[in-house]
Amino acid sequence: xxxxxxxxxxxxxxxxxxxxxxxxxxxxxxxxxxxxxxxxxxxxxxxxxxxxxxxxxxxxxxxxxxxxxxxxxxxxxxxxxxxxxxxxxxxxxxxxxxxxxxxxxxxxxxxxxxxxxxxxxxxxxxxxxxxxxxxxxxxxxxxxxxxxxxxxxxxxxxxxxxxxxxxxxxxxxxxxxxxxxxxxxxxxxxxxxxxxxxxxxxxxxxxxxxxxxxxxxxxxxxxxxxxxxxxxxxxxxxxxxxxxxxxxxxxxxxxxxxxxxxxxxxxxxxxxxxxxxxxxxxxxxxxxxxxxxxxxxxxxxxxxxxxxxxxxxxxxxxxxxxxxxxxxxxxxxxxxxxxxxxxxxxxxxxxxxxxxxxxxxxxxxxxxxxxxxxxxxxxxxxxxxxxxxxxxxxxxxxxxxxxxxxxxx
Amino acid sequence: xxxxxxxxxxxxxxxxxxxxxxxxxxxxxxxxxxxxxxxxxxxxxxxxxxxxxxxxxxxxxxxxxxxxxxxxxxxxxxxxxxxxxxxxxxxxxxxxxxxxxxxxxxxxxxxxxxxxxxxxxxxxxxxxxxxxxxxxxxxxxxxxxxxxxxxxxxxxxxxxxxxxxxxxxxxxxxxxxxxxxxxxxxxxxxxxxxxxxxxxxxxxxxxxxxxxxxxxxxxxxxxxxxxxxxxxxxxxxxxxxxxxxxxxxxxxxxxxxxxxxxxxxxxxxxxxxxxxxxxxxxxxxxxxxxxxxxxxxxxxxxxxxxxxxxxxxxxxxxxxxxxxxxxxxxxxx
Numbered sequence: 001x002x003x004x005x006x007x008x009x010x011x012x013x014x015x016x017x018x019x020x021x022x023x024x025x026x027x028x029x030x031x032x033x034x035x036x037x038x039x040x041x042x043x044x045x046x047x048x049x050x051x052x053x054x055x056x057x058x059x060x061x062x063x064x065x066x067x068x069x070x071x072x073x074x075x076x077x078x079x080x081x082x083x084x085x086x087x088x089x090x091x092x093x094x095x096x097x098x099x100x101x102x103x104x105x106x107x108x109x110x111x112x113x114x115x116x117x118x119x120x121x122x123x124x125x126x127x128x129x130x131x132x133x134x135x136x137x138x139x140x141x142x143x144x145x146x147x148x149x150x151x152x153x154x155x156x157x158x159x160x161x162x163x164x165x166x167x168x169x170x171x172x173x174x175x176x177x178x179x180x181x182x183x184x185x186x187x188x189x190x191x192x193x194x195x196x197x198x199x200x201x202x203x204x205x206x207x208x209x210x211x212x213x214x215x216x217x218x219x220x221x222x223x224x225x226x227x228x229x230x231x232x233x234x235x236x237x238x239x240x241x242x243x244x245x246x247x248x249x250x251x252x253x254x255x256x257x258x259x260x261x262x263x264x265x266x267x268x269x270x271x272x273x274x275x276x277x278x279x280x281x282x283x284x285x286x287x288x289x290x291x292x293x294x295x296x297x298x299x300x301x302x303x304x305x306x307x308x309x310x311x312x313x314x315x316x317x318x319x320x321x322x323x324x325x326x327x328x329x330x331x332x333x334x335x336x337x338x339x340x341x342x343x344x345x346x347x348x349x350x351x352x353x354x355x356x357x358x359x360x361x362x363x364x365x366x367x368x369x370x371x372x373x374x375x376x377x378x379x380x381x382x383x384x385x386x387x388x389x390x391x392x393x394x395x396x397x398x399x400x401x402x403x404x405x406x407x408x409x
Numbered sequence: 410x411x412x413x414x415x416x417x418x419x420x421x422x423x424x425x426x427x428x429x430x431x432x433x434x435x436x437x438x439x440x441x442x443x444x445x446x447x448x449x450x451x452x453x454x455x456x457x458x459x460x461x462x463x464x465x466x467x468x469x470x471x472x473x474x475x476x477x478x479x480x481x482x483x484x485x486x487x488x489x490x491x492x493x494x495x496x497x498x499x500x501x502x503x504x505x506x507x508x509x510x511x512x513x514x515x516x517x518x519x520x521x522x523x524x525x526x527x528x529x530x531x532x533x534x535x536x537x538x539x540x541x542x543x544x545x546x547x548x549x550x551x552x553x554x555x556x557x558x559x560x561x562x563x564x565x566x567x568x569x570x571x572x573x574x575x576x577x578x579x580x581x582x583x584x585x586x587x588x589x590x591x592x593x594x595x596x597x598x599x600x601x602x603x604x605x606x607x608x609x610x611x612x613x614x615x616x617x618x619x620x621x622x623x624x625x626x627x628x629x630x631x632x633x634x635x636x637x638x639x640x641x642x643x644x645x646x647x648x649x650x651x652x653x654x655x656x657x658x659x660x661x662x663x664x665x666x667x668x669x670x671x672x673x674x675x676x677x678x679x680x681x682x683x684x685x686x687x688x689x690x691x692x693x694x695x696x697x698x699x700x701x702x703x704x705x706x707x708x709x710x711x712x713x714x715x716x717x718x719x720x721x722x723x724x725x726x727x728x729x730x731x732x733x734x735x736x737x738x739x740x741x742x
Contacts, residue, residue: 023669045455100727101491382732
C-alpha cells in the first residue's frame with residue numbers, strides 16, 4: 001500500500017469528487033459507492049488540503065457529511081482552481097524547471113551540451129543530456145523557451161514573452177487579469193498568471209458566479225478546439241442520474257450558458273437525426289475528434305438563424321413554434337422595476353399595456369417548457385396565462401394549486 | 410478517448426509557486442521558520458508535510474544551508490518568474506477581444522498588446538458562447554464617460570481614497586456623494602458592474618452603499634477627510650443574514666440537481682431527511698439578495714418548499730395566495 005500523496009496525476013478523479021462535495025454537499029462516505037472507501041478517504045483528504053477553510057462538515061443521521069460551502073460573492077479567487085494546481089511531479093521536474101529557467105535568464109542562449117553543464121554546475125547534481133533535452137522540448141511546446149537551429153545544433157533561449165513586458169505596454173493589464181479570472185472562461189489561467197506575478201485580487205468580487213465551471217474546462221478546451229477547426233466529435237456522455245454512460249457524436253457548434261442557473265451545454269448538430277441538440281457540459285466525460293466536416297459552416301449559420309427562437313436550450317418537438325401569452329398585474333407608478341425586468345429578461349418578447357396596470361407579455365419560441373421557470377418568478381401577479389402548448393399552461397395552474405395546498409393559508 | 414491535459418501542468422502548480430517565492434527570498438538567506446511560514450501561508454494545508462522534507466533534505470538541491478543556519482538559493486538570479494506559456498498568451502489574446510478590456514487599457518495600449526500577440530490565436534471567442542439568459546441591459550462598456558468613471562473608481566479602490574460621485578438614483582434623481590470605494594462587484598448574469606463603498610455623510614456618520622456603474626454620471630477626487638480609524642472592510646465582512654432560509658427539496662422533476670447547481674454560489678448546507686424522504690437545505694444569504702432568492706425559489710414551483718424563516722415564508726405565502734386569488738375559476742381552480 002503506497003504512502004499518501006497530496007499531489008495527483010489524474011485530474012478526472014479529483015474533478016468528480018470536488019464536484020460532488022461542492023454541488024451536492026449532502027453525501028456521506030457511504031454514498032460514494034462507485035469507488036472504494038480508501039479512495040474516498042484519500043480524495044477527501046486531498047480536497048480538504050486544497051480547499052482549506054471552505055471545506056465544512058456536519059454530523060447527520062446518515063453519518064458525517066463533508067461539503068464545500070462558500071458565498072461566491074465574497075471569494076476573490078475561485079478556491080476550486082486549486083485542483084488545477086495539484087499536478088504531481090518528480091524531483092528532476094522541479095530541479096530542471098528552476099535551473100533551466102535560471103540558466104537562460106539574462107538573454108543567455110545555450111546549446112543543450114552547454115545548458116546541461118551550467119545546470120549541473122549550479123545544482124551540484126548530475127543530469128544526463130537526454131533528460132535536459134526532454135525537459136527543454138517539453139518547455140518549448142509549453143511556450144516557455146525558444147529553440148533555434150544554428151548549423152547542426154539547437155540553441156535554447158528563454159521565451160521573450162513575459163507578463164512584465166506586457167505590463168510595460170499596458171500597466172492596466174494586471175487589474176484586467178484580476179477581473180477576468182472571475183468573469184470569463186478559463187479563469188484558472190488568469191489565476192496561473194497572478195500566481196506567477198505574485199499578485200492577489202483585492203479589487204473585484206463576483207456575483208452569480210459558478211465556481212464549479214472550472215472543473216469542466218479541460219473538456220471545454222477540447223470542444224472549443226473542435227469548434228474552431230470545424231471538426232465532428234465523438235464524446236462520452238453521462239445520463240442525468242450519472243448511472244449510464246454512452247458514446248454520442250455530432251458537429252459541435254456553440255457552448256450554451258445559463259447565467260441564472262449555472263448550467264452549460266454543448267450545442268451539436270446531429271447528422272443522423274438532422275437536428276440540433278444540447279448536452280450538459282458537466283455530463284461529458286471525454287472528447288475525441290473525428291475529422292473535418294464540410295458542412296460545419298452551413299449548420300452554424302442555420303443555428304444562428306434559429307437562436308432568437310430558442311428561450312433556453314430546447315429546440316422543440318414536431319410543431320415548430322409555440323406561443324406563450326402572460327397577462328400581468330403591475331402597478332405602473334410603484335412597480336416600474338417589474339416592467340424593466342421583463343424588458344431585461346424577456347428575450348425581446350412583446351410587452352403591451354392593455355389598460356392601466358395591466359400588461360400583456362407575448363413570446364414565440366420553439367419550446368415553451370424552457371420559459372416555465374421564468375414565468376413562475378411572476379407568481380402573484382399573473383392574471384392569465386395562455387399558450388399553444390397546453391401541457392405547459394396546465395402544469396403552471398396545477399403547480400399554483402399544489403403550492404396553495406402545500407403552504408395552506 | 411481522453412481530455413485535454415494542457416491546463417493540468419505542474420508548471421502552474423502550487424508547489425512550484427511556493428518554491429519560487431522561497432527562492433526569491435533566499436537570495437540573501439532565509440530562516441527555516443520563514444520558509445515554513447511561506448509554505449503554510451501559500452501552499453495547501455497539508456503541503457508542509459510533503460514539501461518541507463524535500464527542501465530541507467536537499468532532495469531538490471535548490472537551497473544550501475550555511476554556517477549562519479540560514480538557507481541560500483543555489484540559483485544565480487533572484488527573479489524566479491517564468492515567461493508566459495502559450496496557453497496563458499492565448500487566454501490573454503482572448504481578453505483583448507473582449508469589449509470590457511477597454512475599461513483597463515487605452516486604445517493605443519490595446520493596439521500594442523494585440524501587435525505583441527499577433528501570432529497567437531485566441532483561446533476562445535465571444536461568439537463561441539451563447540448566454541441565453543444574459544440581461545438585455547448590460548453596462549455600456551464602449552461609452553467614454555463610463556470608461557473614465559470606471560478607471561477613476563478603480564484607481565480609488567486601490568488607494569482606498571474618497572471620491573465625489575454624481576449619480577442618478579433609481580427614481581431619476583441626481584445625487585452627489587462622497588464615497589470611499591471598497592470593491593468593484595461584477596454580476597455575470599446582469600452584465601453589470603456595481604461599486605461597493607462607504608458613503609461619508611456630512612455629519613461624520615458613514616454607511617455601506619452599492620451603486621450601479623451605469624448610473625454614475627461623474628467621478629472626481631474628493632476633499633473629504635476620512636474619520637480617524639476608518640475601516641471600510643468592517644462594512645463588508647459580516648453581512649450574511651444570521652438566520653438561513655430553510656427549504657425542503659423533493660426529488661421530483663430532477664429538482665435536487667437543478668436546485669443544488671443553481672444555488673451553488675450561496676453558502677449553504679444540505680442533508681437528506683429519511684423520515685420525510687426529501688432534502689433539507691439551509692441557505693445563508695445577504696439581506697439585499699432576499700427578493701432575488703424569493704423569485705428564484707418560486708421559479709421551482711411546488712418541488713421546493715420554504716420552511717422558514719417566518720418573514721420569508723410569509724412573503725412566499727402572500728405571493729401564492731395572491732396568485733391563487735387572481736386565477737380562481739380558471740383551469741380547474
